[in-house]
Amino acid sequence: MSTSGDSDTIATDTAADAPARPSTSTNRRQPYGGGFLETISTGWAERPELAPPLRAQAPFAAARREKVSAAFPGKRLVVPAGSLKQRSNDTDYPFRAHSAFAHLTGWEADSEPDSVLVFEPLADGGHDATLYFRERADRTTSEFYADASIGEFWIGPRPALGGVAGELGLDTAHIDDFAAGDDDLVVGEDEDLTRFVSELRLVKDSFELAQLRLAVDVTARGFDDVIRELPRVIAHSRGERIVEGVFHQRARSDGNTVGYDTIAASGPHACYLHWTRNDGAVVPGDLILIDAGVEVDSLYTADITRTLPVSGRFTDVQRKVYETVREAADAGFAVARPGVTFRSVHEAAMKVIAARVAEWGLLPVTAEEALDAEHGGHHRRYMVHGTSHHLGIDVHDCAQARREMYYDGVLEPGMVFTIEPGLYFQIDDLTVPEEYRGIGVRIEDDVVVTEDGVENLSGGIPRTADEIEEWMLRVGIS
The missing domain is CATH 3.90.230.10 (Creatinase/methionine aminopeptidase superfamily)
Known part of the structure; x- marks a missing residue:
């Protein structure tokens, strides 16, 4: 876990806005022809906006967040899920979210890399919690077909903000909304938050x-x-x-x-x-x-x-x-x-x-x-x-x-x-x-x-x- 240079902001030890890994595969990348670029965004069926039921773990995660909020009044808390870790060249290890992140969100094996749970302090006490992550790209964007790390053409369907919010009972927003307002976030270590979220798990619900x-x-x-x-x-x-x-x-x-x-x-x-x-x-x-x-x-x-x-x-x-x-x-x-x-x-x-x-x-x-x-x-x-x-x-x-x-x-x-x-x-x-x-x-x-x-x-x-x-x-x- 970590803290920013601002003494009122506490964060975990993985920055959500860490720079992307440089590509090492440009020497084998095939160019896209004009016909592909003109048609790739068309001819797709509508993707219905699903309303998944609340997950069984959601109320338990909410109760855990309440305990964290009570322990750090007035503090802005940042709990990242972590990022993909390179195995070799452009091959990554399977992603597993940071345990504190999974415990506090209820988003577990299917969580997204580089997601961030943020506790925003309220003027009258307590916190608003928001889960920021990279929502699936619209099929009109190049991310959809050209990004082998996160593009759905490569890795399959990715979650939508509304669906995750419904499943977890937690406000969601695009990760870009978090990064745009927090360019000055400097990451260091915060022992108090690390210790608290670890001790929070000593007694199981x-x-x-x-x-x-x-x-x-x-x-x-x-x-x-x-x-x-x-x-x-x-x-x-x-x-x-x-x-x-x-x-x-x-x-x-x-x-x-x-x-x-x-x-x-x-x-x-x-x-x-x-x-x-x-x-x-x-x-x-x-x-x-x-x-x-x-x-x-x-x-x-x-x-x-x-x-x-x-x-x-x-x-x-x-x-x-x-x-x-x-x-x-x-x-x-x-x-x-x-x-x-x-x-x-x-x-x-x-x-x-x-x-x-x-x-x-x-x-x-x-x-x-x-x-x-x-x-x-x-x-x-x-x-x-x-x-x-x-x-x-x-x-x-x-x-x-x-x-x-x-x-x-x-x-x-x-x-x-x-x-x-x-x-x-x-x-x-x-x-x-x-x-x-x-x-x-x-x-x-x-x-x-x-x-x-x-x-x-x-x-x-x-x-x-x-x-x-x-x-x-x-x-x-x-």
């Missing part, structure tokens, strides 16, 4: 919870797909890529896309926490750790990890490690409830991890000594990451919230976060017996805080070692 449930349901189907395709996965020299592709197909068919790069980590790759190269073989006898989540059209995403025995059954050592991780996860579930601190979940899980690795003789100290905040931490060698993070419209949601609101914050009903302990014994770690080396296990679930505990949103996906083996047998592995 009923629309957000419904979307997260949907994301989890589609993700569960994606895991089923992967298990069903394991014979093909095993047969390919880069089976991890097949896992990634199978899950991505479900994400694109039943959602918007994946919420983050899928981790398909087989064998010793499972010990690398953010393994997204996914170029390895999937070998019977190994474990495969799959960390994946579907982002639905509202941009809310699941974030779930399951660790599966490629052959369908765990070895004794694999089962021992797996059930220890599940024990740690269950300890986190047991303490999570309103009124306790967010970090309590991590502390409960780590007590189990420390106790078990000490019991196995892997620590040079006792579990109690390892858990000492100042002088301990020896057990973190085998689980270096945290146990939980907030989840929502970002996979690591609310990341700009203050520490006292996040890690040291108190759990409230409606908060959604992950519980995801793990154990990772890297292939060349000489501090562990050889039989453990190359085993990596993580179990990750998505939970919502209720009035007296937490509900496991992903509890329908098998979790125990016995359930995992039955699941694989039932879905596709004999």
